[in-house]
Amino acid sequence: MIETDIFKALADPTRRKVFEKLAGGSLNASALRDGMEISQPAMSQHLAVLRGAGLVREQRQGRFVNYEVDPDGIASIGTWLARYRAYWPKRIEALADLLKDMDQ
Amino acid sequence: MIETDIFKALADPTRRKVFEKLAGGSLNASALRDGMEISQPAMSQHLAVLRGAGLVREQRQGRFVNYEVDPDGIASIGTWLARYRAYWPKRIEALADLLKDMDQ
DNA sequence: TCGACACATAAGCACGTGCTTATGTGTTGC
DNA sequence: GCAACACATAAGCACGTGCTTATGTGTCGA
Numbered sequence: 001m002i003e004t005d006i007f008k009a010l011a012d013p014t015r016r017k018v019f020e021k022l023a024g025g026s027l028n029a030s031a032l033r034d035g036m037e038i039s040q041p042a043m044s045q046h047l048a049v050l051r052g053a054g055l056v057r058e059q060r061q062g063r064f065v066n067y068e069v070d071p072d073g074i075a076s077i078g079t080w081l082a083r084y085r086a087y088w089p090k091r092i093e094a095l096a097d098l099l100k101d102m103d104q
Numbered sequence: 105m106i107e108t109d110i111f112k113a114l115a116d117p118t119r120r121k122v123f124e125k126l127a128g129g130s131l132n133a134s135a136l137r138d139g140m141e142i143s144q145p146a147m148s149q150h151l152a153v154l155r156g157a158g159l160v161r162e163q164r165q166g167r168f169v170n171y172e173v174d175p176d177g178i179a180s181i182g183t184w185l186a187r188y189r190a191y192w193p194k195r196i197e198a199l200a201d202l203l204k205d206m207d208q
Numbered sequence: 209t210c211g212a213c214a215c216a217t218a219a220g221c222a223c224g225t226g227c228t229t230a231t232g233t234g235t236t237g238c
Numbered sequence: 239g240c241a242a243c244a245c246a247t248a249a250g251c252a253c254g255t256g257c258t259t260a261t262g263t264g265t266c267g268a
Binding site for chain 4: 209210211212213214215216217218219220221222223224225226227228229230231232233234235236237238
C-alpha cells in the first residue's frame, strides 16, 4: 500500500525535517546534511525511503544528485485526508473543500 | 512530537482500517473487531496507539468502551499538510487563496 | 455474590527500523 | 589515468513494533 509507505516515511522526525528543507527549494544530499548532525549513509537511506514513498524525486546533475518535493506524494496525503472531511473543525473547513476538489 | 505519534499510528494498515471504520460512526472495541481477523488484545493495543496519537477518543458506556474519531487529530494532519501548499497543483492553489480570503 | 462479559495490561518473541562502519559506483578536474 | 569527490549499498547491531498467550480490572445480570 502506497499510503503505508507515505505514513511510515513521515513517521520519522529526521525525514520530516529533510522533507521540510526540500519544501524550501531543491537541494542535493550534501546540502541537506548541513546543520543536521547526520552521517552521509544515514541521509542517503532516509532519502531512499522518502523517494520510495513518492514524497521526493531526484535528478542527477553531474556528480551531485538534486532532490525535490514530489507533488504527487503531497496529493496522496490530501486525497486520503479528504475522506475524513466530516470530522474537520469549522476553522479549516475551507481547506477541506479544497482537498475534496483535489480528490476528483 | 505529536506529529510523530500521528504518522506512526497511521503507518499501520490495520490501524488505518480501524480509523476508517470509526469515521463511519462510533463503535466499541468488539464491534470494531467484526470481520477483521484480529485478536482482542491486538485491537486493544491498536486503539491505545490511535488514542495516544490523538486520532481517536473513548467514552465508557457500561462495560463497553465506545470509540470515535477525534477531530483534533485530523486537524493536526491538515495543518501539517497546509505547510506544503506551495506544492499543490496550480489550479488548487488559486482556489485556496480564494477560500482563505472568504474565511476572513 | 458469583459467573460471564468487555476490555486492558503484561511478558515474550519474531521481525522491522535506523544507525554505524566499510566499501562500491559514478563523476570531475588535474 | 588517477585522485578527490558525491552518493549508494552492504552488513551488523541496538532498539522498536505488533503479534501471541496469560492474566488483571471493571461491569452486568441472575
